[in-house]
Amino acid sequence: MIKKSLIFKNEKKELPLVPLRELVVFPYxxxxxxxxxxxTIKAIERALETDRQVFLVCxxxxxxxxxxxxxHHVGTSAKILQMxxxxxxxxxxxxxxxxxxxxxxxISRKDSTxxxxxxxxxxxxxxxxxxxxxxxxxxxxxxxxxxxxxxxxDVLDAIEKAEYPDKxxxxxxANINVEVEKKIEILAVKKVSDRLETxxxxxxxxxxxxxxxxxxxxxxxxxxEQNQKEYFLNEQIRQINKELGNDNNDxxxxxxxxxxxxxxxxxxxxxxxxxxxxxxxxxxxPMSPESGxxxxxLEWIADLPxxxxxxxxxxxxxxxxxxxxxxxxxKKAKERILDFIAVRQLKESMKGPILCLxxxxxxxxxxxxxxxxxxLDRKFVRVSLGGVKDEAEIRGHRKTYVGAxxxxxxxxxxxxxxxxxxxxxxxxxxxxxxxxGDPSSALLEVLDPQQNNTFVDHYLEIPYDLSKIMFLTxxxxxxxxxxxxxxxxxxxEIPGYTDFEKERIASQFIIPRQLEENxxxxxxxxxxxxxxxxxxxxxxxxxxxxxxxxxxxxxIRKIARKAVSGGYSEKSEEAFKVTVTSKxxxxxxxxxxxxxxxxxxxxxxxxxxxxxxxxxxxKILPIExxxxxxxxxxxxxGSLGDVMKESAQIALSFxxxxxxxxxxxxxxxxxxxxxxxxxxxxxxxxxxxxxxxxTTAMISALTEKIVRPQTAMTGEITLTGRILxxxxxxxxxxxxxxxxxxxxxxxxxxxxxxxxxxSEVLREIDFFYADSIQNAMKILFxxxxxxx
Numbered sequence: 001m002i003k004k005s006l007i008f009k010n011e012k013k014e015l016p017l018v019p020l021r022e023l024v025v026f027p028y029x030x031x032x033x034x035x036x037x038x039x040t041i042k043a044i045e046r047a048l049e050t051d052r053q054v055f056l057v058c059x060x061x062x063x064x065x066x067x068x069x070x071x072h073h074v075g076t077s078a079k080i081l082q083m084x085x086x087x088x089x090x091x092x093x094x095x096x097x098x099x100x101x102x103x104x105x106x107i108s109r110k111d112s113t114x115x116x117x118x119x120x121x122x123x124x125x126x127x128x129x130x131x132x133x134x135x136x137x138x139x140x141x142x143x144x145x146x147x148x149x150x151x152x153x154d155v156l157d158a159i160e161k162a163e164y165p166d167k168x169x170x171x172x173x174a175n176i177n178v179e180v181e182k183k184i185e186i187l188a189v190k191k192v193s194d195r196l197e198t199x200x201x202x203x204x205x206x207x208x209x210x211x212x213x214x215x216x217x218x219x220x221x222x223x224x225e226q227n228q229k230e231y232f233l234n235e236q237i238r239q240i241n242k243e244l245g246n247d248n249n250d251x252x253x254x255x256x257x258x259x260x261x262x263x264x265x266x267x268x269x270x271x272x273x274x275x276x277x278x279x280x281x282x283x284x285x286p287m288s289p290e291s292g293x294x295x296x297x298l299e300w301i302a303d304l305p306x307x308x309x310x311x312x313x314x315x316x317x318x319x320x321x322x323x324x325x326x327x328x329x330x331k332k333a334k335e336r337i338l339d340f341i342a343v344r345q346l347k348e349s350m351k352g353p354i355l356c357l358x359x360x361x362x363x364x365x366x367x368x369x370x371x372x373x374x375x376l377d378r379k380f381v382r383v384s385l386g387g388v389k390d391e392a393e394i395r396g397h398r399k400t401y402v403g404a405x406x407x408x409x410x411x412x413x414x415x416x417x418x419x420x421x422x423x424x425x426x427x428x429x430x431x432x433x434x435x436x437g438d439p440s441s442a443l444l445e446v447l448d449p450q451q452n453n454t455f456v457d458h459y460l461e462i463p464y465d466l467s468k469i470m471f472l473t474x475x476x477x478x479x480x481x482x483x484x485x486x487x488x489x490x491x492x493e494i495p496g497y498t499d500f501e502k503e504r505i506a507s508q509f510i511i512p513r514q515l516e517e518n519x520x521x522x523x524x525x526x527x528x529x530x531x532x533x534x535x536x537x538x539x540x541x542x543x544x545x546x547x548x549x550x551x552x553x554x555x556i557r558k559i560a561r562k563a564v565s566g567g568y569s570e571k572s573e574e575a576f577k578v579t580v581t582s583k584x585x586x587x588x589x590x591x592x593x594x595x596x597x598x599x600x601x602x603x604x605x606x607x608x609x610x611x612x613x614x615x616x617x618x619k620i621l622p623i624e625x626x627x628x629x630x631x632x633x634x635x636x637x638g639s640l641g642d643v644m645k646e647s648a649q650i651a652l653s654f655x656x657x658x659x660x661x662x663x664x665x666x667x668x669x670x671x672x673x674x675x676x677x678x679x680x681x682x683x684x685x686x687x688x689x690x691x692x693x694x695t696t697a698m699i700s701a702l703t704e705k706i707v708r709p710q711t712a713m714t715g716e717i718t719l720t721g722r723i724l725x726x727x728x729x730x731x732x733x734x735x736x737x738x739x740x741x742x743x744x745x746x747x748x749x750x751x752x753x754x755x756x757x758x759s760e761v762l763r764e765i766d767f768f769y770a771d772s773i774q775n776a777m778k779i780l781f782x783x784x785x786x787x788x
Contacts, residue, residue, distance in 0.1 A: 074187050077117070080093060082094040177206075258275070310418045313376055336355065353490060387432070499536050542616055611732035613728030651695035692715040
């Protein structure tokens with residue numbers, strides 16, 4: 001009969017504190033540890049001077065000087081059995097666990113750190129429930145010991161003889177390899193039945209994991225034995241067939257590869273190389289590493305299209321219809337494709353063109369590539385070159401390297417499956433180079449019609465004909481493309497869209513597509529023209545239509561939610577009708593994100609409107625000139641670039657030379673300072689096209705004449721007074737139209753550029769052309785003497 005008694009009293013005790021890392025000590029457990037921290041060494045020395053007892057607590061963190069919050073709330077008092085001082089000053093301490101305790105308070109003293117703890121009383125009553133739990137714990141640990149193979153027989157005997165539940169728990173917990181948190185959980189539970197249950201659950205969980213690991217290990221072992229067995233059997237069969245002269249078997253797969261390569265109908269040079277490699281493969285053991293490399297190489301040759309081509313669509317009208325279905329405008333690009341189809345009908349063997357589509361982001365360059373493939377009825381493949389900096393990405397690696405593959409060109413040809421796909425090289429302007437080579441140099445051969453019929457990939461080491469491919473490349477800018485590469489491509493510029501073009505694109509393409517994608521094609525939903533223009537001008541700022549599509553999609557999603565909330569669907573008898581107006585946009589999209597350009601309500605001396613080009617389109621650029629008492633200085637503000645500052649200096653020099661033409665004194669500049677300011681000073685501005693605008697602003701301030709109202713201008717000037725042509729005419733004029741300007745002054749040589757402007761712009765704006773500053777001044781100051 002087991003006595004029912006409590007071994008320990010529930011009284012607080014004080015002992016030196018020894019924090020441990022990744023070690024949990026249980027009662028009855030004898031274990032060594034090393035002590036190197038000063039506070040720990042002092043605590044052990046104090047303990048040795050008294051009753052040799054310390055309180056061991058496991059740390060939560062790896063802190064060198066743990067605070068109270070860095071320690072677990074439960075630990076074990078222990079007796080120091082042995083202490084050995086090592087040459088480096090650290091101590092090797094052997095301890096035996098005595099009793100569990102909960103940490104109450106840490107006391108820091110000069111000589112050591114001590115801890116006040118409350119011992120956890122152990123209930124040693126063994127009823128039928130406790131006896132059953134003890135039996136379950138013993139059974140689980142035996143199973144665990146069977147998996148681990150590291151538990152000694154002495155430990156198993158001690159656990160079998162343990163008559164009290166607390167001793168059984170502590171002996172088992174000290175001999176299982178589980179996480180610290182789980183051991184702390186076992187140490188902390190006070191009720192004996194709960195401790196036994198917690199211990200059994202943790203052991204069973206570990207048993208499940210160990211059982212699964214053993215099962216996997218057995219399967220791996222069995223698989224390895226099977227592979228070895230197959231290797232020896234295959235080798236014996238090969239030797240028997242060799243002695244018998246029997247070639248019916250093809251263990252290496254060489255004959256199958258030979259058949260596939262001949263069916264692909266490659267050129268003679270390729271076939272000769274493939275046959276040579278096939279002979280090598282047939283002589284190798286199937287399981288050898290070199291056999292795997294050769295087989296992969298020959299499979300690439302077999303999978304590539306060598307003679308298979310798609311039949312081109314020769315119907316020019318059908319091709320034009322397909323191109324118009326997918327994209328609005330883009331006349332130059334579409335006409336070039338239709339020209340290609342026409343020439344193909346006259347000459348079948350022509351080489352594929354190499355076109356470079358250049359334009360701002362979101363203008364449809366990549367999607368145009370897909371549309372061209374559809375119009376020609378060819379396969380379409382796309383390779384993104386953005387961020388590519390390794391030549392091997394284009395030409396591949398030598399097949400001797402581990403994991404070697406052909407480059408992106410050959411990989412894409414395998415994917416296309418024909419020798420004449422439409423091949424899009426996207427973002428060709430965003431390649432870079434480093435120590436691994438320059439991919440743009442590798443592309444020189446790919447994009448040269450005189451060389452790409454014998455393109456050699458490093459992996460294949462045989463020529464491959466790329467001349468039948470229609471290559472398309474896309475770029476946002478030509479400045480970063482090396483000239484030799486640029487010289488090999490036919491440049492087709494795709495300019496940013498005007499507001500009117502965006503409105504038509506939205507009406508004809510974006511809105512129908514978004515209605516279909518958001519499940520509202522059955523509903524009667526319409527956008528007013530003014531609403532679309534408001535989205536373009538006040539909620540987006542871009543040359544393309546990507547953000548425009550996002551904003552329209554947002555509006556349509558809001559409408560979709562309204563339809564669902566109202567119980568409408570495709571099967572509803574009542575029609576669901578919504579008209580999006582300018583007033584309703586704020587409800588769908590919130591406040592406008594972009595404001596109109598700065599245009600002053602009142603005209604005054606020294607105020608002139610220029611026109612600027614940005615990547616997001618054209619802008620009105622007001623320029624202000626003011627005269628101050630001074631010494632002839634020219635003050636320029638508004639975050640201007642060097643070129644713009646030079647234009648202002650040229651303008652002043654021209655006025656000083658031609659002072660008589662403007663009724664000025666020869667020394668007009670000596671007692672005044674001229675201050676020129678371009679508003680929105682946080683935005684950097686540069687370029688020569690503001691020359692005429694700055695000249696006009698100075699003359700207006702000096703002569704006290706007001707410039708012709710609602711007039712904008714642009715043009716580069718020279719010291720002799722000539723006005724030179726500028727770029728971005730279309731975008732600049734549209735900015736003038738958007739800001740309700742009625743007249744625009746352009747250089748004479750830009751007269752031809754106005755022919756491409758929308759008819760509504762030509763109706764509303766009067767265009768004046770000038771080849772000199774004098775001619776421009778006659779237009780700008782005509783009948784505008786001193787009116788304020």
